[in-house]
Amino acid sequence: MSVKKILIVDDDHLLTRTIDMGLRNRGYEVKVLYSAAAAVKQLIQERPDLIVLDIRLPDCDGWFIPELLRELEMAQGVAVIVMSVLDPDREMIKLNKPYAFIQKPFDMGEFIHLVEKSLATSGK
């Protein structure tokens, strides 16, 4: 079974480092990016299995990523978990249909469980 590639997109270095640590412990290949622009480049080059992204990115709204996935017809193969310190924006969730929304702060065990479920569902 190939190693699952996970893209973490968030400009909070402490949180991305924590997530990176948790996911690497589980054997995932993790790439951390701090902006939407960098994420888009990586997305096309690497085609990750899962993107974990924050809604507020320094260069644009995080919802841009799932919108782009839809436009590139990549949405079927790439699961998206959206995270935010804010309450879920139900309109945007309904529109962009991410696999899950997770509110910060979160327990690493719960987060990893969600990641595993999302990767199993995306079926790649």
Add this chain to the structure above:
Amino acid sequence: MARHEVFHTLGLRRKLLASRLLQPFMLFGIGALFVYAFALDDAALLGVPAMTCLLVGSMRGPFTGGNEAEWVRHLEKLLRSERDRLMGILDSLEEGVVIIGQDRVIRFMNPSMTKDFGDGVGIRCHKHLRGLEEPCTGVCKLPDVLRGATERWESRLPDGRIYEIISSPFADADQTPCMLAAFRNVTREKQIEIELMELNQLKSDLLSERTKELEQISKDVAKLKEEKRRIIRFLSVITHDLRAPLSATQSCLWAIMGGYAGAVTDEQKDLLERSTRRIDGLFALIADLLDIPRIEAGQLVNEMEEISFNEVVERSVDSIEGLAKKKNLTLDVDLPAVSPKICGSGRRLQQVVTNLLGNALNYTEEGTILVRATDAEDELRVEVLDSGVGIPPLELPRLFQDFFRGSNVKSDGTGLGLSLSRRIVEAHGGKIWAESPCPEIGRGSKFTFTLPKRAVSSPTAEPGIASDKVRRNQA
């Protein structure tokens, strides 16, 4: 006497009779003319003299070729009778009739005129009618009338009475040109007219004022809406900026505690737990502080929907049941058999019940906590009773103020729980209060809040999100 002399004498007598007897007749005719002019509009102006001529003509007919003396007597009698009748009519006219000579001296006044102005025959009209020594300047119609004009005008007397006057040229019995005038008192009508005008003006002013007020209210509402949007945008930014670093820190600490960064000693774990509790406290404070402007900006209205109240209480009870067990406290729940349906924010009302239960738990070391809901006809009553330490009487009035904390128990709370509960209950149109000691237990305290039962005004059924896909921050 020769026949022609007889006829000559008769002719003189006729003239004499005519001059004596026709005077009141003419007066009547002209008086009636004016009265009819008031009553029937100007169409009567031609009718009255025409009728009079017909009457005179018809009297002569039966005696043509008959005995002249008999005819004269008959005519005399008839004219006297007519004169008496016409004078009677003139006397009983409600309108005042006056004849004024070209020297401005009043020659005749009917009883109505005399009643209104006093007897003024022989007195100059300006003196008698207006109390002036000199003729009325500018308003006197006499010269025009004497030149043949018929005038109609209104005159306001110095005492405030208003008369509508119609005047017309009139040749008196001695053929002197005079003015015949009919006076109708229209003071009351004019007063009503003025009052109506004033009322209309008032109505118009009020309408204009109300329109201005409504425009201002509309502007204020737009301004408030914009202010509300600005506050909510601002709060969103603040919430993010305050919570983001705390969230990252909390997630990191939890990951370390979970062993993701390597093995953790018990002492390290204890320190990490304390740190995360401090962060939880900060989360709670931020949440409470930000809730106040959110509730005050009316954001809660967007969350209103039809909710089943028993579920609200049950969820709150579930959230503290574990803690109650830990403290060996009995937690009793008394809910209506049929869950009452109310219009409200389930999330916020659960916050209220949880807050009251949490306080009861903090302030009770042994005994019972009871949460009871009663479904009345027009309101829902929720009571939380405890057998704890109670509230010092002096602190009761300050209980629902921001940052208030009871002095008799050490608490980790933010001091905003009850003030937020008050805001939430009030935003639902309800009331909240506390009693201590609890009247039913004799100690502890009792918190009660009511919620009016009303129709769902703005249900906001939001698309559901599978619970396993969303984890809500409970801080």
